[in-house]
Amino acid sequence: MTANDLFFQRKQAAAVLKHGVLMRYPPVFATMTGSTSDGGRVVYLDGYAGPGRYEPEGDETIGAPGSPLLAVRSATTIAQWSRDLHCIFIERNPQYAENLRRVLNEEANAGLNFDVLKGDVQDQLNEALALVGKSPLLTFLDPFGTALPYEAMTEQLMGRDSDLKTEVLLNLNLEMVWRIGGLLTGKESDPERTKSGSSATLERIDAFLGGDWWRETFTAARESKEPGSAARAAHTVATEFCRRVLAATGFQSFSVPIRRRPHHPPLFLLILFYRHQAAPYQFNEAVSGANAEWREHFRQADLSEDLERRRNEEDPDLFGEDLIVTMSEQEANSIEAKLEDQWVATITTNITTLLDKTSALRIEASFADIYGKTLGLAREKHLRRAWDQLYDAGLVLKRDKAQKIRRLTINRVI
Ligand SMILES: C[S@@+](CC[C@H](N)C(=O)[O-])C[C@H]1O[C@@H](n2cnc3c(N)ncnc32)[C@H](O)[C@@H]1O
Structure with missing residues (x-):
């Protein structure tokens, strides 16, 4: 074989x-x-x-x-x-x-x-x-x-x-x-x-x-x-x-x-x-x-290994399994939330830096620079959050929520 x-x-x-x-x-x-x-x-x-x-x-x-x-x-x-x-x-x-x-x-x-x-x-x-x-x-x-x-x-x-x-x-x-x-x-x-x-x-x-x-x-x-x-x-x-x-x-x-x-x-x-x-x-x-699915796959694989190891211990604590599963889920949610916050922060910094050089940023044309290191990890929902944070900080104009975000342009507040 x-x-x-x-x-x-x-x-x-x-x-x-x-x-x-x-x-x-x-x-x-x-x-x-x-x-x-x-x-x-x-x-x-x-x-x-x-x-x-x-x-x-x-x-x-x-x-x-x-x-x-x-x-x-x-x-x-x-x-x-x-x-x-x-x-x-x-x-x-x-x-x-x-x-x-x-x-x-x-x-x-x-x-x-x-x-x-x-x-x-x-x-x-x-x-x-x-x-x-x-x-x-x-x-x-x-x-x-x-x-x-x-x-x-x-x-x-x-x-x-x-x-x-x-x-x-x-x-x-x-x-x-x-x-x-x-x-x-x-x-x-x-x-x-x-x-x-x-x-x-x-x-x-x-x-x-x-x-x-x-x-x-x-x-x-x-x-x-x-x-x-x-x-x-x-x-x-x-x-x-x-x-x-x-x-x-x-x-x-x-x-x-x-x-x-x-x-x-x-x-x-x-x-x-x-x-x-x-x-x-x-x-x-x-x-x-x-x-995101891939990260979850590894969490599940690690969790199964952990549970298996505990079952094979001399004095297995089988009643604790539900608790371990719940804790692993909570920990994963918190790790994911932290990751997402970091991505939003990176995108916000990238947009600010790009808008130092130009007053208008077309998303579809500049999206690779906007995402930067978060490319492949972050997606539209993170970009939306970053834009809204910059708007709240008074740095960019409001986004048109009725339009597809990829067709929009982020405009700097002059
Ligand atoms: C990596 S596997 C494909 C896996 C599949 N894409 C999936 O994700 O389920 C590669 C396949 O290509 C076939 N294969 C290899 N050389 C080929 C060729 N020259 N022409 C057509 N099929 C080929 C192999 O028999 C094998 O089934």
């Missing part, structure tokens, strides 16, 4: 954040882009779909939903708002593809449109794009290792006519970059380096990242060889990758680090490539909600 086989046997902690984003963002993309498309049709293309569900864990009779099930559930929800989210799935593993068809047939409401294409994403891409036609398209690429070759992503997906609404969500495996990058910087005697497959492995990354430029970038960034430098070097490579995509296609990017545990180095970067100015703002809303 390979590590990849094991992937679907246990929903990874990293999948909590990824799936949290996938539950939230595609419906927003479909709602926004479908308003002008024929029959409200929008396409979600999942290039590395998997079997649809994870294997059941523990007492579960049914496993956690994988990305395809989340997509068809979104499609069902947004059908109420006259949006037809057509889902296309590509899966290379024949058994997974079969399983996926079965799971989707069991789950999807009658009348829901989906296609499962069995085979390599690279070979199936033209057929998938023919099914997409001119509809708005959100593509999700979530491979185990390297994804589509660079040209396929930048020319076939991002190269769609610029009038067509197109976004790509790539789950970039940083751990793979730093492990394979180790082939470049390891000792001559390192067995990894002399493995016959090592040059083929490096070439696979070259194809994905669009050339061998990353080898030098990685090696230079890895120079210090300090602990954590490989993870940082992989991050540098990812940043340069996004810069190159921007230069080649005009697609900007918004990256979300995905960690196994808080304070661990990110294992993945979930990157949204977009053209439309509203995209990063909406994506941030999705990421912030997913991040």
Whole structure:
């Protein structure tokens, strides 16, 4: 059994954040882009779909939903708002593809449109794009290792006519970059380096990242060889990758680090490539909600471990469990409230600093600077609080509560 086989046997902690984003963002993309498309049709293309569900864990009779099930559930929800989210799935593993068809047939409401294409994403891409036609398209690429070759992503997906609404969500495996990058910087005697497959492995990354430029970038960034430098070097490579995509296609990017545990180095970067100015703002809303869910996931995991440890003590205090659960919830609420207060304070400072240089701040255009370090953590409700505090302090004009906040401009009191 390979590590990849094991992937679907246990929903990874990293999948909590990824799936949290996938539950939230595609419906927003479909709602926004479908308003002008024929029959409200929008396409979600999942290039590395998997079997649809994870294997059941523990007492579960049914496993956690994988990305395809989340997509068809979104499609069902947004059908109420006259949006037809057509889902296309590509899966290379024949058994997974079969399983996926079965799971989707069991789950999807009658009348829901989906296609499962069995085979390599690279070979199936033209057929998938023919099914997409001119509809708005959100593509999700979530491979185990390297994804589509660079040209396929930048020319076939991002190269769609610029009038067509197109976004790509790539789950970039940083751990793979730093492990394979180790082939470049390891000792001559390192067995990894002399493995016959090592040059083929490096070439696979070259194809994905669009050339061998990353080898030098990685090696230079890895120079210090300090602990954590490989993870940082992989991050540098990812940043340069996004810069190159921007230069080649005009697609900007918004990256979300995905960690196994808080304070661990990110294992993945979930990157949204977009053209439309509203995209990063909406994506941030999705990421912030997913991040809250992710923090709660770890609290629950720590709590279960704690309870389990207490049960195994010589003199277990089982009656205290309810109290421990309640205290953990109260503590979590207080930690969350403190975090939110800190975010609001940071946003307030950022707005004040920005308004030192200009008298008017368009939210949609400047939202990354407005959120600053809280990007991906804070969202609209925190921005609203910050604005209201600044208004109460007499520093900015009142916000128009009848309008969508992302379309507003914060005006300084002269
Ligand atoms: C990380 S898993 C996908 C997990 C899924 N997105 C989820 O969240 O539930 C990657 C999947 O891509 C499939 N795969 C790998 N290489 C592929 C390729 N070249 N074309 C299509 N599918 C591929 C694997 O069989 C595996 O099922």
